[in-house]
Amino acid sequence: MSENATILDPIDRKLIEATQAGLPIAHRPYAEIARRVELTEADVIARLEQLIRCGVVRRIAAAPNHYALGMMANGMTVWDIADEFVSEIGRDVGALPFVTHCYRRPRALPAWPYNLFAMVHGTSRAEVEVKRAEISRLVNSVCRGSDILYSKRILKKTGLRLSQNGG
Amino acid sequence: MMLQSKPNPPIALDELDRKIINRLQDAFPLVPNPFARVALQIGCTEQDLIDRVTRLRDQGVFTRFGPFLDAAAIGGDFCLCAMSVPTERFDEVAEFVNGHPEVAHNYERAHAFNMWFVLATETEQEIGATANAIEQETGLSVARFPKLEEYFIGFRVAA
Structure with missing residues:
Protein backbone atom coordinates (compact mmCIF):
# COMPACT_ATOMS: atom_id res chain seq x y z
CA MET A 1 0.00 0.00 0.00
CA CYS A 54 -9.20 13.34 -1.93
CA GLY A 55 -7.78 12.45 -5.33
CA VAL A 56 -9.26 8.97 -5.78
CA VAL A 57 -11.18 10.24 -8.79
CA ARG A 58 -9.03 12.48 -10.95
CA ARG A 59 -11.84 13.83 -13.02
CA ILE A 60 -15.18 12.92 -14.52
CA ALA A 61 -14.70 13.21 -18.23
CA ALA A 62 -14.70 11.61 -21.64
CA ALA A 63 -11.52 10.03 -22.99
CA PRO A 64 -11.33 10.66 -26.73
CA ASN A 65 -10.03 8.06 -29.12
CA HIS A 66 -7.18 9.84 -30.87
CA TYR A 67 -7.57 7.75 -34.01
CA ALA A 68 -11.25 8.64 -34.36
CA LEU A 69 -10.26 12.30 -34.15
CA GLY A 70 -7.87 11.84 -37.05
CA MET A 71 -4.81 11.82 -34.79
CA MET A 72 -3.44 8.83 -36.65
CA ALA A 73 0.15 9.21 -35.49
CA ASN A 74 1.20 8.81 -31.89
CA GLY A 75 4.80 8.90 -30.89
CA MET A 76 6.28 8.19 -27.50
CA THR A 77 9.30 10.48 -27.47
CA VAL A 78 12.03 9.44 -25.06
CA TRP A 79 15.02 11.46 -23.88
CA ASP A 80 18.21 10.79 -21.95
CA ILE A 81 18.45 13.84 -19.69
CA ALA A 82 21.17 14.31 -17.06
CA ASP A 83 19.58 13.45 -13.70
CA GLU A 84 20.28 16.84 -12.15
CA PHE A 85 18.22 18.60 -14.84
CA VAL A 86 15.44 16.14 -15.51
CA SER A 87 12.85 17.55 -13.09
CA GLU A 88 13.16 21.09 -14.39
CA ILE A 89 13.22 20.01 -18.03
CA GLY A 90 10.34 17.62 -17.43
CA ARG A 91 8.14 20.46 -16.19
CA ASP A 92 8.99 22.51 -19.29
CA VAL A 93 8.25 19.60 -21.64
CA GLY A 94 5.04 18.72 -19.77
CA ALA A 95 3.88 22.32 -20.21
CA LEU A 96 4.03 22.13 -24.01
CA PRO A 97 0.42 22.20 -25.23
CA PHE A 98 0.80 19.15 -27.48
CA VAL A 99 2.38 16.86 -24.87
CA THR A 100 -0.41 14.73 -23.39
CA HIS A 101 1.64 12.82 -20.82
CA CYS A 102 5.12 13.44 -19.49
CA TYR A 103 6.94 11.28 -16.96
CA ARG A 104 10.35 10.65 -15.50
CA ARG A 105 11.02 6.91 -15.47
CA PRO A 106 14.04 4.76 -14.62
CA ARG A 107 16.57 3.88 -17.31
CA ALA A 108 17.08 0.19 -18.18
CA LEU A 109 20.74 0.19 -19.08
CA PRO A 110 22.37 -0.69 -21.34
CA ALA A 111 19.44 -1.22 -23.73
CA TRP A 112 17.42 1.77 -22.59
CA PRO A 113 19.22 5.00 -21.61
CA TYR A 114 16.12 7.22 -21.63
CA ASN A 115 14.63 8.71 -18.46
CA LEU A 116 12.12 11.26 -19.75
CA PHE A 117 9.01 10.11 -21.65
CA ALA A 118 6.70 12.55 -23.45
CA MET A 119 3.70 11.41 -25.50
CA VAL A 120 2.92 13.36 -28.66
CA HIS A 121 -0.10 12.91 -30.95
CA GLY A 122 -0.64 14.30 -34.43
CA THR A 123 -2.64 13.89 -37.59
CA SER A 124 0.46 12.58 -39.35
CA ARG A 125 4.00 11.51 -38.55
CA ALA A 126 5.21 14.73 -40.16
CA GLU A 127 3.21 16.72 -37.61
CA VAL A 128 4.55 14.57 -34.77
CA GLU A 129 8.11 15.16 -36.04
CA VAL A 130 7.58 18.94 -35.97
CA LYS A 131 6.46 18.66 -32.36
CA ARG A 132 9.34 16.34 -31.54
CA ALA A 133 11.76 18.93 -32.97
CA GLU A 134 10.21 21.54 -30.69
CA ILE A 135 10.87 19.34 -27.65
CA SER A 136 14.37 18.72 -28.94
CA ARG A 137 15.10 22.45 -29.04
CA LEU A 138 13.88 22.77 -25.48
CA VAL A 139 16.00 19.93 -24.05
CA ASN A 140 18.95 20.20 -26.39
CA SER A 141 21.52 21.57 -23.93
CA VAL A 142 21.05 18.75 -21.40
CA CYS A 143 20.04 15.84 -23.64
CA ARG A 144 22.48 13.01 -24.44
CA GLY A 145 20.24 11.04 -26.78
CA SER A 146 16.65 10.54 -27.83
CA ASP A 147 14.33 8.29 -29.78
CA ILE A 148 10.70 8.11 -30.82
CA LEU A 149 8.49 5.03 -30.73
CA TYR A 150 5.51 5.25 -33.05
CA SER A 151 2.49 3.16 -32.21
CA LYS A 152 1.56 0.60 -34.83
CA ARG A 153 -1.49 -0.98 -33.23
CA ILE A 154 -3.66 -0.66 -30.16
CA LEU A 155 -3.65 -4.16 -28.72
CA LYS A 156 -5.84 -3.38 -25.71
CA LYS A 157 -7.39 -0.37 -24.04
CA THR A 158 -9.60 -0.63 -21.00
CA GLY A 159 -8.34 1.54 -18.14
CA LEU A 160 -8.19 0.79 -14.46
CA ARG A 161 -10.96 -1.42 -13.16
CA LEU A 162 -11.52 -2.38 -9.56
CA SER A 163 -11.64 -6.10 -9.15
CA GLN A 164 -14.96 -7.43 -7.87
CA ASN A 165 -13.53 -8.99 -4.74
CA GLY A 166 -10.71 -6.56 -3.98
CA GLY A 167 -10.44 -4.16 -1.11
CA MET B 1 -9.72 -11.84 -27.44
CA MET B 2 -9.57 -10.29 -30.88
CA LEU B 3 -6.75 -7.91 -31.61
CA GLN B 4 -7.70 -4.71 -33.32
CA SER B 5 -5.90 -5.11 -36.61
CA LYS B 6 -5.91 -1.50 -37.64
CA PRO B 7 -7.11 1.79 -36.21
CA ASN B 8 -10.65 2.89 -36.96
CA PRO B 9 -10.87 5.52 -39.71
CA PRO B 10 -11.44 9.09 -38.56
CA ILE B 11 -15.08 9.94 -37.91
CA ALA B 12 -16.58 12.99 -39.64
CA LEU B 13 -17.24 15.54 -36.90
CA ASP B 14 -19.06 18.83 -37.16
CA GLU B 15 -18.38 21.99 -35.19
CA LEU B 16 -20.75 21.07 -32.36
CA ASP B 17 -19.22 17.58 -32.05
CA ARG B 18 -15.82 19.21 -31.67
CA LYS B 19 -17.08 21.61 -29.01
CA ILE B 20 -18.57 18.68 -27.13
CA ILE B 21 -15.39 16.64 -27.33
CA ASN B 22 -13.28 19.54 -26.13
CA ARG B 23 -15.63 20.40 -23.28
CA LEU B 24 -16.11 16.85 -22.00
CA GLN B 25 -12.43 16.11 -21.52
CA ASP B 26 -12.52 17.65 -18.06
CA ALA B 27 -14.76 18.58 -15.16
CA PHE B 28 -18.14 17.08 -16.00
CA PRO B 29 -20.48 18.92 -13.61
CA LEU B 30 -21.53 17.24 -10.38
CA VAL B 31 -25.08 18.56 -10.42
CA PRO B 32 -28.37 16.67 -10.88
CA ASN B 33 -28.67 17.68 -14.55
CA PRO B 34 -25.07 17.91 -15.79
CA PHE B 35 -25.92 17.57 -19.49
CA ALA B 36 -28.26 20.56 -19.25
CA ARG B 37 -25.42 22.54 -17.63
CA VAL B 38 -22.91 21.61 -20.33
CA ALA B 39 -25.48 22.20 -23.09
CA LEU B 40 -25.96 25.74 -21.82
CA GLN B 41 -22.18 26.30 -21.89
CA ILE B 42 -21.76 25.15 -25.46
CA GLY B 43 -25.03 26.45 -26.87
CA CYS B 44 -27.24 23.47 -27.69
CA THR B 45 -30.21 21.77 -26.08
CA GLU B 46 -29.83 19.12 -23.40
CA GLN B 47 -31.47 16.50 -25.62
CA ASP B 48 -29.20 17.36 -28.54
CA LEU B 49 -26.16 16.98 -26.26
CA ILE B 50 -27.39 13.65 -24.87
CA ASP B 51 -28.05 12.35 -28.41
CA ARG B 52 -24.64 13.45 -29.66
CA VAL B 53 -22.70 12.11 -26.68
CA THR B 54 -24.50 8.79 -27.11
CA ARG B 55 -23.58 8.76 -30.80
CA LEU B 56 -19.95 9.74 -30.15
CA ARG B 57 -19.67 6.94 -27.62
CA ASP B 58 -21.29 4.41 -29.98
CA GLN B 59 -18.97 5.50 -32.80
CA GLY B 60 -15.97 4.96 -30.55
CA VAL B 61 -14.94 8.62 -30.54
CA PHE B 62 -15.01 8.38 -26.75
CA THR B 63 -13.28 5.33 -25.38
CA ARG B 64 -14.72 6.02 -21.93
CA PHE B 65 -17.02 8.53 -20.31
CA GLY B 66 -17.13 8.63 -16.54
CA PRO B 67 -14.94 8.92 -13.46
CA PHE B 68 -11.21 8.37 -13.98
CA LEU B 69 -9.49 6.80 -10.98
CA ASP B 70 -6.05 7.54 -9.63
CA ALA B 71 -4.81 4.07 -8.76
CA ALA B 72 -2.14 5.48 -6.41
CA ALA B 73 -4.76 7.30 -4.33
CA ILE B 74 -6.48 4.03 -3.43
CA GLY B 75 -3.21 2.27 -2.68
CA GLY B 76 -2.79 0.89 -6.15
CA ASP B 77 -0.17 1.48 -8.72
CA PHE B 78 0.55 1.93 -12.40
CA CYS B 79 3.61 0.65 -14.20
CA LEU B 80 4.63 1.02 -17.82
CA CYS B 81 6.23 -2.21 -19.05
CA ALA B 82 7.96 -3.15 -22.28
CA MET B 83 8.89 -6.39 -23.99
CA SER B 84 10.96 -7.32 -27.02
CA VAL B 85 8.77 -9.92 -28.69
CA PRO B 86 9.96 -11.91 -31.71
CA THR B 87 7.73 -11.05 -34.69
CA GLU B 88 6.54 -14.61 -35.20
CA ARG B 89 5.34 -14.82 -31.59
CA PHE B 90 3.86 -11.34 -31.40
CA ASP B 91 0.14 -12.12 -31.53
CA GLU B 92 0.46 -15.13 -29.26
CA VAL B 93 2.32 -13.07 -26.65
CA ALA B 94 -0.23 -10.24 -26.99
CA GLU B 95 -2.99 -12.71 -26.12
CA PHE B 96 -1.14 -13.77 -22.96
CA VAL B 97 -0.49 -10.18 -21.94
CA ASN B 98 -4.00 -8.92 -22.72
CA GLY B 99 -5.50 -11.86 -20.86
CA HIS B 100 -4.42 -10.26 -17.58
CA PRO B 101 -7.12 -7.88 -16.30
CA GLU B 102 -4.31 -5.81 -14.74
CA VAL B 103 -3.20 -4.78 -18.26
CA ALA B 104 -5.02 -1.48 -18.81
CA HIS B 105 -3.70 -0.85 -22.28
CA ASN B 106 -1.20 -2.32 -24.65
CA TYR B 107 0.38 -0.89 -27.79
CA GLU B 108 2.55 -2.30 -30.51
CA ARG B 109 5.37 0.17 -31.18
CA ALA B 110 8.08 0.36 -33.82
CA HIS B 111 11.22 -0.40 -31.78
CA ALA B 112 13.27 -3.33 -30.49
CA PHE B 113 10.98 -2.99 -27.46
CA ASN B 114 7.89 -3.58 -29.59
CA MET B 115 5.19 -4.23 -26.99
CA TRP B 116 4.36 -1.54 -24.41
CA PHE B 117 1.67 -2.00 -21.85
CA VAL B 118 0.50 -0.41 -18.62
CA LEU B 119 -0.27 -2.46 -15.55
CA ALA B 120 -2.86 -0.85 -13.26
CA THR B 121 -3.46 -2.64 -10.00
CA GLU B 122 -4.92 -2.00 -6.60
CA THR B 123 -1.70 -2.85 -4.78
CA GLU B 124 1.96 -2.34 -5.60
CA GLN B 125 2.60 -6.05 -5.03
CA GLU B 126 0.27 -6.98 -7.88
CA ILE B 127 2.47 -5.07 -10.34
CA GLY B 128 5.43 -7.33 -9.67
CA ALA B 129 3.28 -10.44 -9.49
CA THR B 130 1.65 -9.73 -12.84
CA ALA B 131 4.90 -8.84 -14.58
CA ASN B 132 6.48 -12.03 -13.19
CA ALA B 133 3.52 -14.10 -14.35
CA ILE B 134 3.85 -12.68 -17.88
CA GLU B 135 7.56 -13.52 -17.88
CA GLN B 136 6.75 -17.10 -16.83
CA GLU B 137 4.01 -17.54 -19.42
CA THR B 138 6.00 -16.13 -22.29
CA GLY B 139 9.62 -16.86 -21.36
CA LEU B 140 10.40 -13.24 -22.26
CA SER B 141 11.59 -10.56 -19.89
CA VAL B 142 9.39 -7.64 -18.95
CA ALA B 143 11.22 -4.31 -18.55
CA ARG B 144 9.53 -2.16 -15.93
CA PHE B 145 9.34 1.61 -16.13
CA PRO B 146 7.41 2.87 -13.10
CA LYS B 147 6.85 6.61 -13.06
CA LEU B 148 9.29 8.47 -10.81
CA GLU B 149 7.82 11.90 -11.42
CA GLU B 150 4.83 13.12 -13.35
CA TYR B 151 4.95 16.42 -15.19
CA PHE B 152 1.24 16.76 -15.52
CA ILE B 153 -0.46 19.59 -17.28
CA GLY B 154 -3.60 18.35 -18.91
CA PHE B 155 -5.33 15.68 -20.94
CA ARG B 156 -6.83 17.80 -23.61
CA VAL B 157 -6.71 16.82 -27.22
CA ALA B 158 -8.09 19.55 -29.44
CA ALA B 159 -10.77 18.01 -31.64
Whole structure:
Protein backbone atom coordinates (compact mmCIF):
# COMPACT_ATOMS: atom_id res chain seq x y z
CA MET A 1 0.00 0.00 0.00
CA SER A 2 1.51 3.35 -1.00
CA GLU A 3 1.73 6.37 1.28
CA ASN A 4 -1.27 8.67 1.42
CA ALA A 5 -3.48 5.92 0.11
CA THR A 6 -7.14 6.41 0.82
CA ILE A 7 -9.12 3.48 2.15
CA LEU A 8 -12.37 3.28 0.24
CA ASP A 9 -15.40 2.51 2.33
CA PRO A 10 -17.68 -0.21 0.94
CA ILE A 11 -20.20 2.32 -0.35
CA ASP A 12 -17.53 4.31 -2.24
CA ARG A 13 -16.27 1.06 -3.70
CA LYS A 14 -19.75 0.10 -4.85
CA LEU A 15 -20.20 3.57 -6.32
CA ILE A 16 -16.93 3.35 -8.24
CA GLU A 17 -17.73 -0.12 -9.50
CA ALA A 18 -21.13 1.11 -10.68
CA THR A 19 -19.53 3.90 -12.72
CA GLN A 20 -16.50 2.07 -14.14
CA ALA A 21 -18.25 0.94 -17.29
CA GLY A 22 -19.28 4.56 -17.81
CA LEU A 23 -21.66 7.19 -16.58
CA PRO A 24 -25.23 6.87 -17.94
CA ILE A 25 -25.76 9.35 -20.77
CA ALA A 26 -29.12 10.56 -19.55
CA HIS A 27 -31.00 13.53 -18.12
CA ARG A 28 -30.19 12.56 -14.50
CA PRO A 29 -27.09 10.32 -14.68
CA TYR A 30 -26.29 10.46 -10.97
CA ALA A 31 -29.89 9.54 -10.10
CA GLU A 32 -29.54 6.42 -12.30
CA ILE A 33 -26.33 5.47 -10.52
CA ALA A 34 -28.05 6.15 -7.19
CA ARG A 35 -30.80 3.66 -8.01
CA ARG A 36 -28.24 0.96 -8.81
CA VAL A 37 -26.31 1.39 -5.57
CA GLU A 38 -29.31 2.23 -3.35
CA LEU A 39 -28.25 5.75 -2.44
CA THR A 40 -29.91 9.08 -3.08
CA GLU A 41 -28.84 11.25 -6.01
CA ALA A 42 -27.55 13.85 -3.52
CA ASP A 43 -25.43 11.16 -1.80
CA VAL A 44 -23.92 10.05 -5.11
CA ILE A 45 -22.99 13.63 -5.99
CA ALA A 46 -21.60 14.33 -2.51
CA ARG A 47 -19.53 11.14 -2.50
CA LEU A 48 -18.13 11.78 -5.98
CA GLU A 49 -17.22 15.34 -4.90
CA GLN A 50 -15.40 13.92 -1.89
CA LEU A 51 -13.61 11.28 -4.04
CA ILE A 52 -12.40 14.08 -6.33
CA ARG A 53 -11.28 16.18 -3.36
CA CYS A 54 -9.20 13.34 -1.93
CA GLY A 55 -7.78 12.45 -5.33
CA VAL A 56 -9.26 8.97 -5.78
CA VAL A 57 -11.18 10.24 -8.79
CA ARG A 58 -9.03 12.48 -10.95
CA ARG A 59 -11.84 13.83 -13.02
CA ILE A 60 -15.18 12.92 -14.52
CA ALA A 61 -14.70 13.21 -18.23
CA ALA A 62 -14.70 11.61 -21.64
CA ALA A 63 -11.52 10.03 -22.99
CA PRO A 64 -11.33 10.66 -26.73
CA ASN A 65 -10.03 8.06 -29.12
CA HIS A 66 -7.18 9.84 -30.87
CA TYR A 67 -7.57 7.75 -34.01
CA ALA A 68 -11.25 8.64 -34.36
CA LEU A 69 -10.26 12.30 -34.15
CA GLY A 70 -7.87 11.84 -37.05
CA MET A 71 -4.81 11.82 -34.79
CA MET A 72 -3.44 8.83 -36.65
CA ALA A 73 0.15 9.21 -35.49
CA ASN A 74 1.20 8.81 -31.89
CA GLY A 75 4.80 8.90 -30.89
CA MET A 76 6.28 8.19 -27.50
CA THR A 77 9.30 10.48 -27.47
CA VAL A 78 12.03 9.44 -25.06
CA TRP A 79 15.02 11.46 -23.88
CA ASP A 80 18.21 10.79 -21.95
CA ILE A 81 18.45 13.84 -19.69
CA ALA A 82 21.17 14.31 -17.06
CA ASP A 83 19.58 13.45 -13.70
CA GLU A 84 20.28 16.84 -12.15
CA PHE A 85 18.22 18.60 -14.84
CA VAL A 86 15.44 16.14 -15.51
CA SER A 87 12.85 17.55 -13.09
CA GLU A 88 13.16 21.09 -14.39
CA ILE A 89 13.22 20.01 -18.03
CA GLY A 90 10.34 17.62 -17.43
CA ARG A 91 8.14 20.46 -16.19
CA ASP A 92 8.99 22.51 -19.29
CA VAL A 93 8.25 19.60 -21.64
CA GLY A 94 5.04 18.72 -19.77
CA ALA A 95 3.88 22.32 -20.21
CA LEU A 96 4.03 22.13 -24.01
CA PRO A 97 0.42 22.20 -25.23
CA PHE A 98 0.80 19.15 -27.48
CA VAL A 99 2.38 16.86 -24.87
CA THR A 100 -0.41 14.73 -23.39
CA HIS A 101 1.64 12.82 -20.82
CA CYS A 102 5.12 13.44 -19.49
CA TYR A 103 6.94 11.28 -16.96
CA ARG A 104 10.35 10.65 -15.50
CA ARG A 105 11.02 6.91 -15.47
CA PRO A 106 14.04 4.76 -14.62
CA ARG A 107 16.57 3.88 -17.31
CA ALA A 108 17.08 0.19 -18.18
CA LEU A 109 20.74 0.19 -19.08
CA PRO A 110 22.37 -0.69 -21.34
CA ALA A 111 19.44 -1.22 -23.73
CA TRP A 112 17.42 1.77 -22.59
CA PRO A 113 19.22 5.00 -21.61
CA TYR A 114 16.12 7.22 -21.63
CA ASN A 115 14.63 8.71 -18.46
CA LEU A 116 12.12 11.26 -19.75
CA PHE A 117 9.01 10.11 -21.65
CA ALA A 118 6.70 12.55 -23.45
CA MET A 119 3.70 11.41 -25.50
CA VAL A 120 2.92 13.36 -28.66
CA HIS A 121 -0.10 12.91 -30.95
CA GLY A 122 -0.64 14.30 -34.43
CA THR A 123 -2.64 13.89 -37.59
CA SER A 124 0.46 12.58 -39.35
CA ARG A 125 4.00 11.51 -38.55
CA ALA A 126 5.21 14.73 -40.16
CA GLU A 127 3.21 16.72 -37.61
CA VAL A 128 4.55 14.57 -34.77
CA GLU A 129 8.11 15.16 -36.04
CA VAL A 130 7.58 18.94 -35.97
CA LYS A 131 6.46 18.66 -32.36
CA ARG A 132 9.34 16.34 -31.54
CA ALA A 133 11.76 18.93 -32.97
CA GLU A 134 10.21 21.54 -30.69
CA ILE A 135 10.87 19.34 -27.65
CA SER A 136 14.37 18.72 -28.94
CA ARG A 137 15.10 22.45 -29.04
CA LEU A 138 13.88 22.77 -25.48
CA VAL A 139 16.00 19.93 -24.05
CA ASN A 140 18.95 20.20 -26.39
CA SER A 141 21.52 21.57 -23.93
CA VAL A 142 21.05 18.75 -21.40
CA CYS A 143 20.04 15.84 -23.64
CA ARG A 144 22.48 13.01 -24.44
CA GLY A 145 20.24 11.04 -26.78
CA SER A 146 16.65 10.54 -27.83
CA ASP A 147 14.33 8.29 -29.78
CA ILE A 148 10.70 8.11 -30.82
CA LEU A 149 8.49 5.03 -30.73
CA TYR A 150 5.51 5.25 -33.05
CA SER A 151 2.49 3.16 -32.21
CA LYS A 152 1.56 0.60 -34.83
CA ARG A 153 -1.49 -0.98 -33.23
CA ILE A 154 -3.66 -0.66 -30.16
CA LEU A 155 -3.65 -4.16 -28.72
CA LYS A 156 -5.84 -3.38 -25.71
CA LYS A 157 -7.39 -0.37 -24.04
CA THR A 158 -9.60 -0.63 -21.00
CA GLY A 159 -8.34 1.54 -18.14
CA LEU A 160 -8.19 0.79 -14.46
CA ARG A 161 -10.96 -1.42 -13.16
CA LEU A 162 -11.52 -2.38 -9.56
CA SER A 163 -11.64 -6.10 -9.15
CA GLN A 164 -14.96 -7.43 -7.87
CA ASN A 165 -13.53 -8.99 -4.74
CA GLY A 166 -10.71 -6.56 -3.98
CA GLY A 167 -10.44 -4.16 -1.11
CA MET B 1 -9.72 -11.84 -27.44
CA MET B 2 -9.57 -10.29 -30.88
CA LEU B 3 -6.75 -7.91 -31.61
CA GLN B 4 -7.70 -4.71 -33.32
CA SER B 5 -5.90 -5.11 -36.61
CA LYS B 6 -5.91 -1.50 -37.64
CA PRO B 7 -7.11 1.79 -36.21
CA ASN B 8 -10.65 2.89 -36.96
CA PRO B 9 -10.87 5.52 -39.71
CA PRO B 10 -11.44 9.09 -38.56
CA ILE B 11 -15.08 9.94 -37.91
CA ALA B 12 -16.58 12.99 -39.64
CA LEU B 13 -17.24 15.54 -36.90
CA ASP B 14 -19.06 18.83 -37.16
CA GLU B 15 -18.38 21.99 -35.19
CA LEU B 16 -20.75 21.07 -32.36
CA ASP B 17 -19.22 17.58 -32.05
CA ARG B 18 -15.82 19.21 -31.67
CA LYS B 19 -17.08 21.61 -29.01
CA ILE B 20 -18.57 18.68 -27.13
CA ILE B 21 -15.39 16.64 -27.33
CA ASN B 22 -13.28 19.54 -26.13
CA ARG B 23 -15.63 20.40 -23.28
CA LEU B 24 -16.11 16.85 -22.00
CA GLN B 25 -12.43 16.11 -21.52
CA ASP B 26 -12.52 17.65 -18.06
CA ALA B 27 -14.76 18.58 -15.16
CA PHE B 28 -18.14 17.08 -16.00
CA PRO B 29 -20.48 18.92 -13.61
CA LEU B 30 -21.53 17.24 -10.38
CA VAL B 31 -25.08 18.56 -10.42
CA PRO B 32 -28.37 16.67 -10.88
CA ASN B 33 -28.67 17.68 -14.55
CA PRO B 34 -25.07 17.91 -15.79
CA PHE B 35 -25.92 17.57 -19.49
CA ALA B 36 -28.26 20.56 -19.25
CA ARG B 37 -25.42 22.54 -17.63
CA VAL B 38 -22.91 21.61 -20.33
CA ALA B 39 -25.48 22.20 -23.09
CA LEU B 40 -25.96 25.74 -21.82
CA GLN B 41 -22.18 26.30 -21.89
CA ILE B 42 -21.76 25.15 -25.46
CA GLY B 43 -25.03 26.45 -26.87
CA CYS B 44 -27.24 23.47 -27.69
CA THR B 45 -30.21 21.77 -26.08
CA GLU B 46 -29.83 19.12 -23.40
CA GLN B 47 -31.47 16.50 -25.62
CA ASP B 48 -29.20 17.36 -28.54
CA LEU B 49 -26.16 16.98 -26.26
CA ILE B 50 -27.39 13.65 -24.87
CA ASP B 51 -28.05 12.35 -28.41
CA ARG B 52 -24.64 13.45 -29.66
CA VAL B 53 -22.70 12.11 -26.68
CA THR B 54 -24.50 8.79 -27.11
CA ARG B 55 -23.58 8.76 -30.80
CA LEU B 56 -19.95 9.74 -30.15
CA ARG B 57 -19.67 6.94 -27.62
CA ASP B 58 -21.29 4.41 -29.98
CA GLN B 59 -18.97 5.50 -32.80
CA GLY B 60 -15.97 4.96 -30.55
CA VAL B 61 -14.94 8.62 -30.54
CA PHE B 62 -15.01 8.38 -26.75
CA THR B 63 -13.28 5.33 -25.38
CA ARG B 64 -14.72 6.02 -21.93
CA PHE B 65 -17.02 8.53 -20.31
CA GLY B 66 -17.13 8.63 -16.54
CA PRO B 67 -14.94 8.92 -13.46
CA PHE B 68 -11.21 8.37 -13.98
CA LEU B 69 -9.49 6.80 -10.98
CA ASP B 70 -6.05 7.54 -9.63
CA ALA B 71 -4.81 4.07 -8.76
CA ALA B 72 -2.14 5.48 -6.41
CA ALA B 73 -4.76 7.30 -4.33
CA ILE B 74 -6.48 4.03 -3.43
CA GLY B 75 -3.21 2.27 -2.68
CA GLY B 76 -2.79 0.89 -6.15
CA ASP B 77 -0.17 1.48 -8.72
CA PHE B 78 0.55 1.93 -12.40
CA CYS B 79 3.61 0.65 -14.20
CA LEU B 80 4.63 1.02 -17.82
CA CYS B 81 6.23 -2.21 -19.05
CA ALA B 82 7.96 -3.15 -22.28
CA MET B 83 8.89 -6.39 -23.99
CA SER B 84 10.96 -7.32 -27.02
CA VAL B 85 8.77 -9.92 -28.69
CA PRO B 86 9.96 -11.91 -31.71
CA THR B 87 7.73 -11.05 -34.69
CA GLU B 88 6.54 -14.61 -35.20
CA ARG B 89 5.34 -14.82 -31.59
CA PHE B 90 3.86 -11.34 -31.40
CA ASP B 91 0.14 -12.12 -31.53
CA GLU B 92 0.46 -15.13 -29.26
CA VAL B 93 2.32 -13.07 -26.65
CA ALA B 94 -0.23 -10.24 -26.99
CA GLU B 95 -2.99 -12.71 -26.12
CA PHE B 96 -1.14 -13.77 -22.96
CA VAL B 97 -0.49 -10.18 -21.94
CA ASN B 98 -4.00 -8.92 -22.72
CA GLY B 99 -5.50 -11.86 -20.86
CA HIS B 100 -4.42 -10.26 -17.58
CA PRO B 101 -7.12 -7.88 -16.30
CA GLU B 102 -4.31 -5.81 -14.74
CA VAL B 103 -3.20 -4.78 -18.26
CA ALA B 104 -5.02 -1.48 -18.81
CA HIS B 105 -3.70 -0.85 -22.28
CA ASN B 106 -1.20 -2.32 -24.65
CA TYR B 107 0.38 -0.89 -27.79
CA GLU B 108 2.55 -2.30 -30.51
CA ARG B 109 5.37 0.17 -31.18
CA ALA B 110 8.08 0.36 -33.82
CA HIS B 111 11.22 -0.40 -31.78
CA ALA B 112 13.27 -3.33 -30.49
CA PHE B 113 10.98 -2.99 -27.46
CA ASN B 114 7.89 -3.58 -29.59
CA MET B 115 5.19 -4.23 -26.99
CA TRP B 116 4.36 -1.54 -24.41
CA PHE B 117 1.67 -2.00 -21.85
CA VAL B 118 0.50 -0.41 -18.62
CA LEU B 119 -0.27 -2.46 -15.55
CA ALA B 120 -2.86 -0.85 -13.26
CA THR B 121 -3.46 -2.64 -10.00
CA GLU B 122 -4.92 -2.00 -6.60
CA THR B 123 -1.70 -2.85 -4.78
CA GLU B 124 1.96 -2.34 -5.60
CA GLN B 125 2.60 -6.05 -5.03
CA GLU B 126 0.27 -6.98 -7.88
CA ILE B 127 2.47 -5.07 -10.34
CA GLY B 128 5.43 -7.33 -9.67
CA ALA B 129 3.28 -10.44 -9.49
CA THR B 130 1.65 -9.73 -12.84
CA ALA B 131 4.90 -8.84 -14.58
CA ASN B 132 6.48 -12.03 -13.19
CA ALA B 133 3.52 -14.10 -14.35
CA ILE B 134 3.85 -12.68 -17.88
CA GLU B 135 7.56 -13.52 -17.88
CA GLN B 136 6.75 -17.10 -16.83
CA GLU B 137 4.01 -17.54 -19.42
CA THR B 138 6.00 -16.13 -22.29
CA GLY B 139 9.62 -16.86 -21.36
CA LEU B 140 10.40 -13.24 -22.26
CA SER B 141 11.59 -10.56 -19.89
CA VAL B 142 9.39 -7.64 -18.95
CA ALA B 143 11.22 -4.31 -18.55
CA ARG B 144 9.53 -2.16 -15.93
CA PHE B 145 9.34 1.61 -16.13
CA PRO B 146 7.41 2.87 -13.10
CA LYS B 147 6.85 6.61 -13.06
CA LEU B 148 9.29 8.47 -10.81
CA GLU B 149 7.82 11.90 -11.42
CA GLU B 150 4.83 13.12 -13.35
CA TYR B 151 4.95 16.42 -15.19
CA PHE B 152 1.24 16.76 -15.52
CA ILE B 153 -0.46 19.59 -17.28
CA GLY B 154 -3.60 18.35 -18.91
CA PHE B 155 -5.33 15.68 -20.94
CA ARG B 156 -6.83 17.80 -23.61
CA VAL B 157 -6.71 16.82 -27.22
CA ALA B 158 -8.09 19.55 -29.44
CA ALA B 159 -10.77 18.01 -31.64
